[in-house]
Amino acid sequence: MWRCSWLLIAALAAIASTHAAADTAYVSNEKSNTISVIDTDKLQVVRTIKVGQRPRGILVTKDKKYILVCVGDDDTIQMIDTNTYKIVGTLPSGPDPELFVDHPNGKLLYVANEDSNMVTIIDIEKRTRLGEVQVGVEPEGMGISPDGKILATTSETTNMVHFIDTVTRAIIANVLVDARPRYAEFKKDGSELWVSAEIGGTVSVIDPARYDVIKKITFEIPGLRSEAIQPVGIRITTDGKTAFIALGPANRIAVVDAASYKVQKYLLVGHRVWQLAFTPNGKYLFTTNGLSNDVSVIDVASLRVVKTIQVGEQPWGVFIAEP
Amino acid sequence: MIRSVIVSGLLACFSTALAAQTAEIKIGYLRSAEPKTALSLVEVPAQNDGVAGAQLAIEDNNTTGQFLKQRSSLEEVKLTEDDPAAATLALADRGIAFVIADLPPDALLKAADAGLSRDVVFLNAGATDDRLREEDCRANVIHTAPTRSMLADGLAQYLVWKKWRRWLLVVGSHAEDKRYADALRRAAGRFGARIVEERTFEDTGGGRRTDSGVVQIQQQMPVLTQQAPAYDILVAADESDVFAGYLPYRTWDPRPVAGSAGLVPTSWDASFDQWGALQLQNRFVRQFSRRMTARDTQAWTAVRILGESAARTRSADPKTIFDFIKGPDFNVAAFKGQRLTLRDWNLQLRQPILLTDARTIVSVSPQEGFLHQVSALDTLGYDRPESKCKLK
Numbered sequence: 096m097w098r099c100s101w102l103l104i105a106a107l108a109a110i111a112s113t114h115a116a117a118d119t120a121y122v123s124n125e126k127s128n129t130i131s132v133i134d135t136d137k138l139q140v141v142r143t144i145k146v147g148q149r150p151r152g153i154l155v156t157k158d159k160k161y162i163l164v165c166v167g168d169d170d171t172i173q174m175i176d177t178n179t180y181k182i183v184g185t186l187p188s189g190p191d192p193e194l195f196v197d198h199p200n201g202k203l204l205y206v207a208n209e210d211s212n213m214v215t216i217i218d219i220e221k222r223t224r225l226g227e228v229q230v231g232v233e234p235e236g237m238g239i240s241p242d243g244k245i246l247a248t249t250s251e252t253t254n255m256v257h258f259i260d261t262v263t264r265a266i267i268a269n270v271l272v273d274a275r276p277r278y279a280e281f282k283k284d285g286s287e288l289w290v291s292a293e294i295g296g297t298v299s300v301i302d303p304a305r306y307d308v309i310k311k312i313t314f315e316i317p318g319l320r321s322e323a324i325q326p327v328g329i330r331i332t333t334d335g336k337t338a339f340i341a342l343g344p345a346n347r348i349a350v351v352d353a354a355s356y357k358v359q360k361y362l363l364v365g366h367r368v369w370q371l372a373f374t375p376n377g378k379y380l381f382t383t384n385g386l387s388n389d390v391s392v393i394d395v396a397s398l399r400v401v402k403t404i405q406v407g408e409q410p411w412g413v414f415i416a417e418p
Numbered sequence: 419m420i421r422s423v424i425v426s427g428l429l430a431c432f433s434t435a436l437a438a439q440t441a442e443i444k445i446g447y448l449r450s451a452e453p454k455t456a457l458s459l460v461e462v463p464a465q466n467d468g469v470a471g472a473q474l475a476i477e478d479n480n481t482t483g484q485f486l487k488q489r490s491s492l493e494e495v496k497l498t499e500d501d502p503a504a505a506t507l508a509l510a511d512r513g514i515a516f517v518i519a520d521l522p523p524d525a526l527l528k529a530a531d532a533g534l535s536r537d538v539v540f541l542n543a544g545a546t547d548d549r550l551r552e553e554d555c556r557a558n559v560i561h562t563a564p565t566r567s568m569l570a571d572g573l574a575q576y577l578v579w580k581k582w583r584r585w586l587l588v589v590g591s592h593a594e595d596k597r598y599a600d601a602l603r604r605a606a607g608r609f610g611a612r613i614v615e616e617r618t619f620e621d622t623g624g625g626r627r628t629d630s631g632v633v634q635i636q637q638q639m640p641v642l643t644q645q646a647p648a649y650d651i652l653v654a655a656d657e658s659d660v661f662a663g664y665l666p667y668r669t670w671d672p673r674p675v676a677g678s679a680g681l682v683p684t685s686w687d688a689s690f691d692q693w694g695a696l697q698l699q700n701r702f703v704r705q706f707s708r709r710m711t712a713r714d715t716q717a718w719t720a721v722r723i724l725g726e727s728a729a730r731t732r733s734a735d736p737k738t739i740f741d742f743i744k745g746p747d748f749n750v751a752a753f754k755g756q757r758l759t760l761r762d763w764n765l766q767l768r769q770p771i772l773l774t775d776a777r778t779i780v781s782v783s784p785q786e787g788f789l790h791q792v793s794a795l796d797t798l799g800y801d802r803p804e805s806k807c808k809l810k
Contacts, residue, residue, distance in 0.1 A: 191697075191700075209697050210697055210700050210701070212481060231481055231482055231485065232478050232481045232482065233694065233697050250481075250482075251694060251697075251751075252478055252482075252697075252722075252751070253478075253481060253482040253485070254482070254726070254729065254751075255482065255485060257485075266485075269485040269486075271486075271729060271730070274726075274749060274750070274751040274757055275694075275751045294749070294751040294756065294757045295749070295751075295757065296757070320793070320794065322756040322757060322793070322794075323756075325756075344755075
């Protein structure tokens with residue numbers, strides 16, 4: 096009896112703590128120059144933050160102190176305090192930053208400079224530029240291996256993935272993929288790198304040890320022309336079993352079995368779906384729908400779209416952080 | 419003696435090693451030297467119009483090529499009195515197998531026929547003549563320039579979508595103006611517009627610029643367009659750029675203008691920034707200190723087709739590259755929001771058509787609702803069943 100009530104109390108406490116600790120989704124709105132802040136429990140916008148011009152790439156630093164957002168038309172990255180939501184500084188990103196990724200150690204930031212064919216490396220704490228790596232034409236997608244040793248950068252006009260050694264900052268391999276590669280995502284165990292090709296209409300699965308394309312995933316949707324299927328954002332579940340791929344103007348998310356590489360299902364979301372993010376508990380997947388100005392929320396277990404949340408104009412990036 | 423043998427042997431070793439390191443794709447650029455002009459001072463083409471686009475694409479190819487040990491180079495030849503056939507053979511003698519052509523149609527055909535025996539492949543980045551893709555098509559000519567019929571169809575789809583179906587067609591007196599008018603008439607018929615009346619603007623010669631030109635023009639254009647039957651939009655066919663630019667705001671009835679002025683169908687515009695085009699525009703302005711034109715883009719795309727195909731085939735061998743371009747796996751990304759492919763029956767690049775008022779992009783055709791069983795892009799221009807082209 097005593098034991099039971101202790102269990103009950105513990106359970107109640109656990110519920111209370113998860114309730115208090117709602118995660119927060121940050122959505123960058125490319126056209127309205129704002130970030131929409133979404134409470135992922137209530138699934139509603141609780142705040143809108145004004146930022147610089149053309150916000151796209153967005154993340155929260157590992158120490159949870161700052162929201163970082165690429166404001167490409169201002170040629171910088173803005174740092175927003177996660178407590179006050181005030182812009183408290185900038186990072187020397189180089190011209191026209193679009194997408195970035197942070198090192199697992201939380202200290203370094205790698206930024207794709209689309210206009211100048213390079214990747215800029217930044218020390219987040221010191222807010223200084225440490226160096227840059229010359230890559231192909233129009234770098235965009237940025238993926239980092241879970242051990243932090245390899246940075247994968249895609250060049251949109253060169254149609255390649257460049258594998259960069261993060262210690263020597265040298266390119267160690269280049270892998271040709273299909274036209275206009277937009278996004279690079281490692282599996283959590285580092286065994287595979289998935290790269291989307293927007294114009295080519297495919298996703299290449301690359302063995303990062305051998306620098307080989309081991310599988311090219313294609314998509315077919317009845318009633319849609321193949322040109323309208325343009326894969327961009329990719330997210331793979333923590334267990335590595337399922338991948339979600341945003342198909343741009345096809346207005347759908349492809350759900351792919353990451354073992355057989357077969358498409359299991361297409362989920363209809365908003366117009367021109369671009370980037371994706373899981374809630375930290377893996378329950379929901381958020382999608383940014385650029386041309387319908389909203390975010391779709393997908394229940395990962397049931398593979399259903401459970402909610403559509405209106406945000407600013409032309410939502411682009413999304414990052415979800417624990418409190 | 420022995421020493422020289424060793425030296426030459428060493429040199430041979432070095433050059434083989436170099437060849438193994440970097441494969442070169444030599445590209446020629448053949449253009450006519452005739453000066454181009456324009457009604458509007460801001461539209462007078464630069465000396466390097468077209469070739470600048472090719473030069474930028476060479477850099478883009480080589481940024482990619484450095485990772486694949488491939489290199490593209492460009493040699494520009496301006497035809498003055500020269501024979502296009504002789505110029506082609508001279509390029510072939512220098513090991514050039516691909517030539518970007520910005521030539522009038524007859525000169526292009528002469529060059530193409532001369533190049534046939536030497537396996538020279540041309541990429542037409544200038545001429546919009548439909549006949550080069552129809553009765554006069556050639557198996558060694560790829561076209562990155564859109565045709566007049568593609569441009570006219572792109573415009574017509576938008577005007578019909580807008581329900582501006584009654585057109586007053588005003589045509590210049592030069593041969594190319596009449597050919598553009600033919601394409602516009604065909605487009606009206608295809609998409610359900612009606613030409614309520616046609617008028618001709620006679621080019622009586624003379625300079626385009628005078629110090630007090632505006633006084634007369636202000637009176638001439640209303641007279642040209644007065645007493646027309648009821649119409650929604652004036653469509654002008656003036657490729658020679660003699661009068662169309664004077665029509666907007668000067669018509670007798672208050673009507674918009676399209677075609678060669680007003681709302682213009684084109685493959686590119688300096689204001690176009692969608693689908694990542696901003697990056698290409700920025701690269702171009704940084705390098706050439708001017709804005710990118712349709713001709714620059716058509717040449718850029720031609721050189722990128724070669725670079726992309728060399729990268730895909732991992733080869734600098736011209737036959738391998740050309741076979742890939744003609745094959746089912748070829749496509750090229752050119753900032754048009756979708757992959758561009760070739761019409762296999764006449765080697766014309768399929769492409770969306772931009773509609774611009776010279777300050778913004780008003781729309782991009784094909785318009786929604788114009789359907790096609792193969793590709794929506796084939797609603798623009800002559801389609802396979804109508805084609806008169808027989809590639810040998």
